[in-house]
Structures are given as structure tokens and as C-alpha cells.
Amino acid sequence: FICEPVYGNAGGISLPAGYLQQVYQKVRAVGGVCIADEVQVGYGRLGHYFWGFEEQGVVPDIISMAKGMGNGHPLGAVITRREIAEALEAEGYFFSSSGGSPVSCRIGMAVLEVMEEEKLWDNARSVGDHFKARLQALTDKHPLVGAVHGMGFYLGVELIRNRQTLEPATEETAQLCERLRELGIFMQPTGDHLNILKIKPPMCTTRQSVDFFVDNVSKVLHELE
Incomplete structure (x- = not known):
């Protein structure tokens, strides 16, 4: 098994x-x-x-x-x-x-x-907790954000079109990743429906980098909604 x-x-x-x-x-x-x-x-x-x-x-x-x-x-x-x-x-x-x-x-x-x-395991825990909290806050601001999964520096943002039917927001996820690329952030959709942002930053990632990422994700979501 x-x-x-x-x-x-x-x-x-x-x-x-x-x-x-x-x-x-x-x-x-x-x-x-x-x-x-x-x-x-x-x-x-x-x-x-x-x-x-x-x-x-x-x-x-x-x-x-x-x-x-x-x-x-x-x-x-x-x-x-x-x-x-x-x-x-x-x-x-x-x-x-x-x-x-x-x-x-x-x-x-x-x-x-x-x-x-460099205490990178500790960094993954402390900065990762901050990262997840900031991503979870997006669920209150953006209807497209259905759920945030994971912990530490292994996180996933699930994008959906409808919170009742949980219809995957496949096209919107692709558009989000393309727009993020223009802003200097490279992401690739994953999951069976390609509606998941799989987030695996370097173990040395700082809070400043986390905030830059989340702020830009929020910015692009505003553009899409």
C-alpha cells in the first residue's frame, strides 16, 4: 500500500x-x-x-x-x-x-x-502559519476562493465558481496564473480540474514575500470578479 x-x-x-x-x-x-x-x-x-x-x-x-x-x-x-x-x-x-x-x-x-x-523547519512553521492565515482571509473577500488547504509551506487554494455546487473555476484559475506571471509570480494550476493553486515556496521564504504574493493574488482576483 x-x-x-x-x-x-x-x-x-x-x-x-x-x-x-x-x-x-x-x-x-x-x-x-x-x-x-x-x-x-x-x-x-x-x-x-x-x-x-x-x-x-x-x-x-x-x-x-x-x-x-x-x-x-x-x-x-x-x-x-x-x-x-x-x-x-x-x-x-x-x-x-x-x-x-x-x-x-x-x-x-x-x-x-x-x-x-538557519532553522528553516521553524521558518516553515511560523511563516507558513502567517501564510495560511492570510490566504484564508481571502475567502471572506473573494467569492472565487472556496477553500485553503495544507500547512507550513505546502498550501493549496481551491478556486470555485459556486460555493453551493462547488463548480471548479478552471478557466479563472488559468487566467489568474497568467496575470500573476505578468506581475512576476509564477504559478501552475493543479488538481483534477486544474483549479488549485499549489503553493510550495522556498523554505527560506519571509513574511514580506508572503505578503507580496497574497496582495497580488487578491489584486488579480479583484480584476477577475
């Missing part, structure tokens, strides 16, 4: 409380393995949790991670329990042309060092 503990492309939507606890229990009861896909939401980006699965109070058998751990360098890794690693090793020889690169490993260590020294 493989699952994102927080749904990334949906805009950082958390799973229902206790969901993974129940699913993991059922999967393991029949001999299955539980895998957490932390490629997008892990590595401190959520602010309040280093890993997304921590919100669910579970420990997966395998964790996949990438993206943020390399800070732009192509780097990915897998963490697993010793008995699983030994079982895989017993299957025979495994070869990877670029796996275990010393340069990539050193870059990964440097990322962790900078995160600790």
Missing part, C-alpha cells in the same frame, strides 16, 4: 484523522507493506511535521523522498526497515549507474546542515 500522507497535487489536503492507522493495520494483517510517499510533502515543508505521516501517528515500512532533500540537485532516497532491506538484498545483485554518488550524498548532507543552522 503506497500513499501520500498529505495529498500534494490536491493542494496539501490532509487525510481524515486515523485513516492511515486503520489502513496500515489492515494491510499488515494480510502481510502487506506500507509505503509513505514523502517526495512532495516531506522534509520539513509542512512546518508542524518533518514527515507527513507523523500527522497520522503511524510509522511506515518504507519512505520515499526526493525533491526538497536535494534543494535543486537531482537527489532521491528510500528509507526502510532493516528486515526489508535484507530481504531485498537476498533477492540478488542490484546495480545503479548513479546510485550512491558521493557528490549527491554530500549535497544532501549540506541541505540538512543548512536547514538546521
Whole structure:
């Protein structure tokens, strides 16, 4: 069973409380393995949790991670329990042309060092809370803003045309992103209906940058409404 503990492309939507606890229990009861896909939401980006699965109070058998751990360098890794690693090793020889690169490993260590020294995890929590509060305030000002999801520096703004029918505002989202580009802000719609603004700023993002972003989003929404 493989699952994102927080749904990334949906805009950082958390799973229902206790969901993974129940699913993991059922999967393991029949001999299955539980895998957490932390490629997008892990590595401190959520602010309040280093890993997304921590919100669910579970420990997966395998964790996949990438993206943020390399800070732009192509780097990915897998963490697993010793008995699983030994079982895989017993299957025979495994070869990877670029796996275990010393340069990539050193870059990964440097990322962790900078995160600790500059307290970037704390920054994702404190500035991220400010970010979400400012985005949530848009729901009172703009009918197009239906909901704000996520936490820390993994946030999503869901745009809808009608708060009763929840009709996705797909065209308006595309127009918003195009206008933001003209203002120097690059965003890409996501979600099944392309009506989600998926917001994943750098871990060093400041309140000033957050306010600049939200002010411009509000400005463009006024233009569209």
C-alpha cells in the first residue's frame, strides 16, 4: 500500500484523522507493506511535521523522498526497515549507474546542515502559519476562493465558481496564473480540474514575500470578479 500522507497535487489536503492507522493495520494483517510517499510533502515543508505521516501517528515500512532533500540537485532516497532491506538484498545483485554518488550524498548532507543552522523547519512553521492565515482571509473577500488547504509551506487554494455546487473555476484559475506571471509570480494550476493553486515556496521564504504574493493574488482576483 503506497500513499501520500498529505495529498500534494490536491493542494496539501490532509487525510481524515486515523485513516492511515486503520489502513496500515489492515494491510499488515494480510502481510502487506506500507509505503509513505514523502517526495512532495516531506522534509520539513509542512512546518508542524518533518514527515507527513507523523500527522497520522503511524510509522511506515518504507519512505520515499526526493525533491526538497536535494534543494535543486537531482537527489532521491528510500528509507526502510532493516528486515526489508535484507530481504531485498537476498533477492540478488542490484546495480545503479548513479546510485550512491558521493557528490549527491554530500549535497544532501549540506541541505540538512543548512536547514538546521538557519532553522528553516521553524521558518516553515511560523511563516507558513502567517501564510495560511492570510490566504484564508481571502475567502471572506473573494467569492472565487472556496477553500485553503495544507500547512507550513505546502498550501493549496481551491478556486470555485459556486460555493453551493462547488463548480471548479478552471478557466479563472488559468487566467489568474497568467496575470500573476505578468506581475512576476509564477504559478501552475493543479488538481483534477486544474483549479488549485499549489503553493510550495522556498523554505527560506519571509513574511514580506508572503505578503507580496497574497496582495497580488487578491489584486488579480479583484480584476477577475
